[in-house]
Amino acid sequence: MKNRITLFTVCLIVWLLLVWPFGRSPAGVPDVVAGVLVAAVTAAIMREISMERADRWLNPVRWFWAAVYLVVLTYYIIRANLDVAYRVLHPAMPIRPGIVRVRTRLKGAGARTLLANSITLTPGTLSVEVTPDGDLFIHWINVTATGIERATERIVGRFEWFISRIAE
Amino acid sequence: MIHAIPMMVVLPLAGAFFIPMVSRRAAWVPDAVGNAVMVVLAVISFGLIGREGIYHVGGWPTPLGIDLRLDGLTAILLLAVNGIGLCAALFSVSYMELYTSKFRYYSLFLFMVAGMNGVIITGDLFNLYVFMEIAAIASYALVAFGCEHEELEASFKYAVLGGVASSLILIGIAVVYMITGSLNMAQIADRIQTIGLTPPILLALCLFVAGFGLKAALVPFHAWLPDAHPSAPAPVSAMLSGVLIKAIGVYVMARLFFNVFGPTSDLLAVMRLLGVLSMVIGVLLAVGQWDMKRLFAYHSISQIGYVMLGLGLGTPLGLAGGLFHLLNHSVFKSLLFLNAGSVEYSTGRRNLKQLGGMARILPLTGGTTLVASMSIGGVPPFNGFWSKLIIIFACIRAGFYGLAGWAVLVSVITLASFLKVLRYGFYEAPAEKLRVERSMAPLMAVALLLLAISCLAMSLFVVTGLESPVLVDRAVEALSAGVFGM
Amino acid sequence: MAAEGGMSLVVKTVTRWLKGLIFLFGMYIMIYGHLTPGGGFAGGVICASAFILITLAYGAPEAYRHLPRGAAEKLDSFGALTFLIIALLGLWFAGVFFRNFIGTSPESHFRLTSAGVIVPCNLAIGLKVLSSLFLVFVMLSALHIIVSGEGRRRIERRRHTP
Amino acid sequence: MIYALCLVLVGIGLYGVLAKKNVVKIVIGLMIMEYGIHLLLILIGYRRNGAFPIMQPGQDPGAYASVAVDPLPQALVLTSIVISLGVLALLVALCLRLYEKYGTFDISEMRRLRG
Secondary structure (H helix, E strand, O other): OOOHHHHHHHHHHHHHHHOOOOOOOOOHHHHHHHHHHHHHHHHHHHOOOOOOOOOHEEEEEEHHHHHHHHHHHHHHHHHHHHHHHHHHOOOOOEEEEEEEEEEEEOOOHHHHHHHHHHHHOOOOEEEEEEEOOOOEEEEEEOOOOOOOHHHHHHHHHHHHHHEEEEEO | OOOHHHHHHHHHHHHHHHHHHHHHOOOHHHHHHHHHHHHEEEEEHHOOOOOOOOEEEHHOOOOOEEEEEEEEHHHHHHHHHHHHHHHHHEEEEHHHHOOOOOOHHHHHHHHHHHHHHHHEEEEHHHHHHHHHHHHHHHHHHHHHOOHHHHHHHHHHHHHHHHHHHHHHHHHHHHHHHHHHOOOEHHHHHHHHHHHHOOOHHHHHHHHHHHHHHHHHHHHHOOHHHHHHHHOHHHHHHHHHHHHHEEEEEEHHHHHHHHHHHHOOHHHHHHHHOOOHHHHHHHHHHHHHHOOOHHHHHHHHHHHHHHHHHHHOOOOOOHHHHHHHHHHHHHHHHHHHHHHHHHHHHHHHOEHHHHOOOOHOOOOHHHHHHHHHHHHHOOOOOOOOHHHHHHHHHHHHHOOOHHHHHHHHHHHHHHHEEEEEEEHHHHOOOOOOOOOOOOOOOOHHHHHHHHHHHHHHHHHHHHHHHOOOOOOHHHHHHHOOOOOOOO | OOOOOOHHHHHHHHHHHHHHHHHHHHHHHHOOOOOOOHHHHHHHHHHHHHHHHHHHHOOHHHHHHOOHHHHHHHHHHHHHHHHHHHHHHHHHOOOOOOOOOOOHHHHOOHHHHOOOOHHHHHHHHHHHHHHHHHHHHHHOOOOOOOOOOOHHHHHHHHHHHO | OOOHHHHHHHHHHHHHHHOEHHHHHHHHHHHHHHHHHHHHHHHHHOOOOEEEOOOOOOOOOHHHHHHOOEEEHHHHHHHHHHHHHHHHHHHHHHHHHHHHHHHHHHHHHHHOOOO
């Protein structure tokens, strides 16, 4: 039931954002009523938006760290972009592709997904598989560290701390 | 009564969607709903004869909304589709026990009827395409209904060729829309009158000839029919051969060429050529067949050739003959397929070499087969004789003596081929002892009798004069009135 | 949840986050079909894609937990019947088949309520499209092909001849 | 002429339908044909520098009609896409069933029916 209420709330907010700047006339009563109905139907059918507890998202500290993380992630993405561009344009193509195994301390499904997607978003690294006991297989364009610990430090370390603040 | 026009589509659609909703628990529902809908449709289409009018769907005036158009031609085709549909539905009650999941069958059957009715009543070119596809998709699925090797293969062939035909027709519609800026048939006719038959319009015409020729299985385009029609369950074969190729092939061709594009002499010559080719080649291919349903299917090609020949003459007498033959053929060909179905129902066979003496085992089927065979062979008291006679007269009067000769010749070969069916299947003693698995169900007998009686009764329509049999003279008027006015 | 069948954890989690929002967006496209691009068909396809995503990520049983197969079959017919009934109501109330029998006033233009029966029609179409697309996808993807008889022999023969 | 390109697409599809032996390729050919037609239909309604055919509040209907592209072909294409989707689903199901029966996708090996 709690899952459904969370989903309903999220849906209603998204719906209002969808209809609000509508045309030149503000959204009226019928639009809101339709939103409540649609959100209720969605919540009834789709059951949940996440399996984790919902009230933790009421904590503003998490939102603060999320905003910070957005900046950090953008920085790493730009840096990695330049790095990959350098490797592609360099006449000798200094790449050393390979798949490495890294380990994460993150427990929740949401946190691990966030980490895997962050790694994928950063050019040069790509999450290939997540194992149930917290190991990630990463395809790396230039493998500079082969051991699990060193690779973890290189790839996961820079994101893990923020993600644990946001989603754990 | 004008509100009955949209009902011709709404009722079968409603039935088709209603059946799968309720029939999980009650097995009698599909039979009851399917047959009730067909009875109502047959009654309505009977009541629509002799009425005319244009129905504006949604109350929108002509260029904006979709028009439904009822005139003499529409009325007789509706009668044919729904009358034959009723007989086929009655026949299916027992016959479809041989297959599983009857509710799917009735649902698809009603879709097919809805599509055909829609094609017949609509006055909008794209709407026609949509309804044609509804009928066609339902028929692809019905051909494959048995899910055996032959059925699947035939259905695949039919569906691919049908898809190509639909694509050609859609290109034609697109070209027509590009040139005239309208999809309403009356408006298109109006525009074409002013701009004349320019090359793009001629291209569209060629595409329509090829597309609807494929759908009607005229001879250069006939390859799918002898596979598809025999593979379907018998009532569906009756519908496919009896009315589907006419409703979405011949009818649309006649409607477009006579009422929308206007019949030019070239167009009529093409129709005559296709007609004669189908007539002759169809019957020649039919003679050598031993599978009963396959033989009937080849005869369908040949008889459609007669219809096209009559229409292609362009004279009122030729139109009367063609349309009358269209009606007659839908009656006797459905009867033949249902007879083949009842033979298959009781013995499980349909190859003439393995059959024999059926007239003694199934006396009713023997009698009705005799009636239908004499009808299709053109023996005097039956309806097929009169319509062939009118077509031959019309050929002679229009000065096409050669065509008349071909028509007579084909008629003789047809009769010979059906004498073969009667001899090997029904009168000569069987080669080996036949095992009769089931006796005929009463509703099947009713369907056969209804069709056999109409075979005789329809020849009464010519008592008002050979020139214009009562039922079709309004339709002839509708076609020979020339293009639609606004 | 993570271990049993389907795709990897990432796909599953993202599916769980997005399925409701995709469905919601489909409903939005359906309901505002008369004012913005879209309509019953487009909205129905988007809604169906939510279920198809669940099928891909978790497998058909989980998708059936959201929309049981029997319910989808019923909804399929129900959507089409609703559409027909709306059309017939036009005949009943306004005397013409498919007539827009819910009156609209000029000041309500560009609002949700400005289109009369079009919104319910779009919803009915959307329902129909949603359930039939979902069914088509699940039926074709979950079909177990059992080759037997002649086909079996043919495959064997091909395997043995180089 | 850009219309001719659509017809080329249709021709490619038709070639696929007529010349290929694999049933799946035949189905793909049929679909390519339909896409060519959809493109043709859309191009018929296209108008250079046209506006999208949705009215905005406060717009004059007459002025709007003179700039908007023709919305009718778009509706036709949508309908046509639905129809081709139905045909596609049916054909794919038929292909699977054919494979189940014959153990091959090659049409020349399916010879139960003679012409």
